[in-house]
Amino acid sequence: MSRSNWLKTTAMTAALAGAVFASGTAAAENFKVGYAGGFTGYLAPYDQPSLKGVQLAIDEINAAGGIGGTMPIELIVKDTRSDTAQAAVVAQELVDDGVSVMIVSCDVDPAVASGVIAQAAEIPSVSSCASTPTLPAAVGPYMFSNYTADNLQATVLASYAREQGLENAYVLLSRDTPYTEKLPEYFAEVFAAMGGNVVAVGEFTIGQQDFSAEVTNIKGLDPQPDVIMTAAYEPDFPAFLKQLRAAGITAQVLGSDGIDSPTTFGLGDVAEGVVFSNAGFPSEGSPLAAYEAAYEAKYGEPNDTVFTATGYDAMLVIAAAVEAAGSTDGAAIRDAWDNLENVQVATGTMTYKGQNRVPVRVVALNQVSGGERVHVGDFTPDPSQIPAP
Amino acid sequence: MDVVVQQTVNALALGGTYALLALGLAMVFSVLGLINFAHGELMTVTGYAMYFVLTAGLPFEIAVLVGIVAAIATAMLMERVAFRPVRNAGTATMLLTSFAVSTILHMLFQNLISARPKALPVPDWMIGALNIAGFDIGVIQLMSISATALLLFALTVFLRRSTLGIAMRAASLDFPVTRLMGINANMVISTAFAISGLLAGVAGVLWLAQRGSVDPLMGFLPVLKAFIAVVLGGLGSLSGAVLGGFTLAFIEVALRAFLPDDWLPFRESIALALVILLLLVRPEGLLGRKEAIR
Incomplete structure (x- = not known):
């Protein structure tokens, strides 16, 4: 066997093994969510709290059996180091990992860098707390906003x-x-x-x-x-x-x-x-007050920023979109997401229907x-x- | 006219903090030929030390003291752990080491303390303003001006009167010859770092009192300003660093105060263009010596 043939065989074996592995995970029906965030560097003050909220939401959803009670969520977290170029690299890695939805950074520039990669792969993506209302339009129909727009x-x-x-x-x-x-x-x-x-x-x-x-x-x-x-x-x-x-x-x-x-x-x-x-006030008996209690129970310290709650919201919206789509197909999730109405989240309710992917939520x-x-x-x-x- | 006087006072106060930071950078540069880009992190250390002292319920004055001591200790530790091993490896290596120290500290602050800013409540008496002869001067501004004056005076006395101070001035002129005179290099360098820590600590307290919080990345921008001030004043010149700090502050405040609204977006570019212009006229800096350029 020549050297190049040997390389090809090895590559094919590896690819096959990869395929077997991938179908193995699919059998467990895990729903893969990728998170390309700036967990170090200048975005850490926003992306770290968002991640905490996302994780809390996933804990709660998985404790109830997963999305729709049957599909547990698997979160793949990758650090962009708050670097815009790295945000694109990391997004591509997540696409290669086979994620079905991607959460991206709080700042517009890295969010666009990651978003266009997800857009090209027809994977819906959402920025946890970028608030520039032009963001989804700048990227394309697979990009959603989550946070209160400016x-x-x-x-x-x-x-x-x-x-x-x-x-x-x-x-x-x-x-x-x-x-x-x-x-x-x-x-x-x-x-x-x-x-x-x-x-x-x-x-x-x-x-x-x-x-x-x-x-x-x-x-x-x-x-x-x-x-x-x-x-x-x-x-x-x-x-x-x-x-x-x-x-x-x-x-x-x-x-x-x-x-x-x-x-x-x-x-x-x-x-x-x-x-x-x-994005919300935790008045007595409100969902946000309940969220704050759950946050403190999980992390052992009181929540000190609303960005954890909006991260939690983003994950609930993703789950609602997947459940409404009844499928893990990117296009189906995108369409269902675009038609979501009055999704109950920690900070209140969120509506995407007719809003060009910038949600209406309470201020x-x-x-x-x-x-x-x-x-x-x-x-x-x-x-x-x-x-x- | 009143506005001009008021803005001059403003520039003096801002120039004070720039000067303190620039002087800290210049102290180290004069003996080691190193611009320590981890200098700003000393301010951050001051902030976190103050935060922990205040959280423990101790009074603000103690927090200030502990904060400054922490900056001095960190500066000396930095020198011992990071810079001494690479001291003979050339200035480029040391420069990169200082970036590494800065980045490592950022990550440690972010991951061991918090990525979110921590509140640093300042006593109310520091927030007000005094009205002197019709001009408002903030208590923090006044503290900034007087702390700068006091430290500059003390430093001048130290550098002119004490043996160690004279040794440091000699070292800034020609380190190898100074060592041949029997001066302990470690002692001189360590002292330079301690002084830079003290200056960063004081500048840190003043800046923290304004901003009311401490966050992991807060040291980056001030050190950049201080670097500009040092280059403007003349690398290797201590009085140049002070003059550079005040000059930069005067340029900045004047532009922010008197530029027409349409020009405001370009104020930083204009400020830096003026700095470049000054450097074109005096390439060695305002008070730089030609032979100081290595």
């Missing part, structure tokens, strides 16, 4: 500001990420459409420790803003807020879900009265009061008010 949150915040009688807004954005740029822009758009006046738009750089120049500029504005909105999060939001309050500016500050973190509640007096939006408003979280209310904005992405 334009949805911005609309709820702007409506709230107008309902409170606030007239003059200052908006602080950063072009470093779509989230920190687009969310305030959507806010400004809706705020102006509702008759408010956007006095000025400021800019910052993520990680800039000093906001004194911006604060001095705000002090010089005429008219003085009575509401200041930003999608900045740690470390920028606390630094900005402290310097703002130190300069004696008392305008209402509105933030988005990025500041839903223990840091915000540890800021003391300066954070008093800050209102921010997020909760919270207020910081005495270092505690107070529920302002749950809002589902009128679709006509939501700005086009």
